[in-house]
Amino acid sequence: MTLSHENQNYILKWRRYFHQYPELPMKEYKTADVIEKELQHLGIQTHRIHETGICGVFTHITDLKHAKSVGLRADIDALPVTEKTGLSFASVNSGVMHACGHDGHTAALLGAAKRLTEHPDHINGTVKFFFQQGEEICQGAKLFVKANEHKDLDRILAVHMCSSLPVGKMSVRGGECSASCDKFIIKIHGKSSHAATPHQSIDAIYVASQIVVNLQSIIARGTNPIETGVVSVGSIHGGKTYNIVSDEVILEGTTRAFNQEVRNTINRRVKEIAEGIAMTYGAIADVDIQDFTRPLINDQDVANEVAEVAINLFGESIAEYNYNKVMLGDDFAEYLTDVKGMYVWIGSSDGENTPTSYPHHHEQFDINEKAVFMASELYEAYARKILNTL
Ligand SMILES: [Zn+2]
Numbered sequence: 001m002t003l004s005h006e007n008q009n010y011i012l013k014w015r016r017y018f019h020q021y022p023e024l025p026m027k028e029y030k031t032a033d034v035i036e037k038e039l040q041h042l043g044i045q046t047h048r049i050h051e052t053g054i055c056g057v058f059t060h061i062t063d064l065k066h067a068k069s070v071g072l073r074a075d076i077d078a079l080p081v082t083e084k085t086g087l088s089f090a091s092v093n094s095g096v097m098h099a100c101g102h103d104g105h106t107a108a109l110l111g112a113a114k115r116l117t118e119h120p121d122h123i124n125g126t127v128k129f130f131f132q133q134g135e136e137i138c139q140g141a142k143l144f145v146k147a148n149e150h151k152d153l154d155r156i157l158a159v160h161m162c163s164s165l166p167v168g169k170m171s172v173r174g175g176e177c178s179a180s181c182d183k184f185i186i187k188i189h190g191k192s193s194h195a196a197t198p199h200q201s202i203d204a205i206y207v208a209s210q211i212v213v214n215l216q217s218i219i220a221r222g223t224n225p226i227e228t229g230v231v232s233v234g235s236i237h238g239g240k241t242y243n244i245v246s247d248e249v250i251l252e253g254t255t256r257a258f259n260q261e262v263r264n265t266i267n268r269r270v271k272e273i274a275e276g277i278a279m280t281y282g283a284i285a286d287v288d289i290q291d292f293t294r295p296l297i298n299d300q301d302v303a304n305e306v307a308e309v310a311i312n313l314f315g316e317s318i319a320e321y322n323y324n325k326v327m328l329g330d331d332f333a334e335y336l337t338d339v340k341g342m343y344v345w346i347g348s349s350d351g352e353n354t355p356t357s358y359p360h361h362h363e364q365f366d367i368n369e370k371a372v373f374m375a376s377e378l379y380e381a382y383a384r385k386i387l388n389t390l
């Protein structure tokens with residue numbers, strides 16, 4: 001651990017502050033105000049991305065010809081979860097909780113910003129600090145991309161706490177990291193009648209059931225078995241009471257894939273199957289596929305650079321080369337279509353059956369704060385490596 005006490009305290013103060021005042025995706029108003037003010041206090045220029053995203057820009061150029069630029073991304077949003085950790089700095093915003101570790105990412109990046117601006121020695125270039133809103137609903141990265149904030153970057157790095165890795169490990173594997181993520185909403189319109197006269201109805205619940213069952217054929221029979229994918233229906237709502245045939249059902253679900261082509265096929269088939277089955281029974285299905293994010297594929301060169309930096313900081317044992325890809329999604333993937341970058345899982349657990357071993361999004365989710373220090377050091381050291389004049 002190379003961080004001074006002062007720098008550790010700075011990070012802890014912010015991590016606990018953000019933990020105590022979590023805000024929902026795209027509504028991170030106070031969080032954004034606080035980040036913006038702190039960056040300005042550090043002498044970093046800031047501008048807003050949409051309402052609650054903050055882009056901080058720190059430039060220190062000694063040789064224009066060789067200057068480079070690095071993006072460091074932290075997500076800042078929380079979740080609609082009622083916290084049950086019992087922490088002294090537990091959420092005071094009822095029904096909202098930092099249950100994914102984004103409080104840690106935000107604090108880690110502020111800490112890196114502080115140290116980079118205080119000691120710009122040997123830096124030649126620009127660091128862009130992306131404090132990104134709306135990760136949990138995959139809406140924030142698209143706004144940064146739309147504003148072309150990533151276009152001038154040579155590299156981009158994101159960190160994420162990981163409750164299934166122990167503290168002292170970081171996943172530095174190149175290649176497939178996390179899956180694409182999209183949401184679908186299927187509204188089935190049928191016709192109501194008495195439950196005893198079903199021939200006079202078009203039963204939306206019956207149609208919905210057929211759709212739910214048949215959607216699984218997409219993975220079983222519609223995609224190459226060498227590839228992976230998921231179709232999950234997460235909610236189903238319809239009907240009024242036991243003796244009336246329902247005229248409307250709403251299904252909501254998500255699709256995942258690791259390959260853009262598979263992703264497109266799965267989403268296309270969700271629509272075709274829902275519409276086709278509805279038509280078979282005389283119902284109508286309105287299908288809305290919401291494009292969330294593409295598969296996240298880590299660049300191998302960047303993975304090598306990150307491994308080198310992490311090993312320099314924390315020793316050989318830090319590097320986890322075999323951490324499996326996951327079907328979770330993260331919209332950090334959106335930046336990687338144009339920029340070489342990496343998403344690093346930072347071990348934040350003390351091991352099984354400890355308070356830091358609960359899964360992400362759980363009401364008792366917590367992190368070992370050492371992981372936040374390590375994340376902060378990685379952000380800083382990676383930026384220095386890429387921008388180094390030596
Ligand atoms: Zn999450």
Ligand SMILES: [Zn+2]
Binds near residue numbers: 100101102135160
């Ligand atoms: Zn997260």
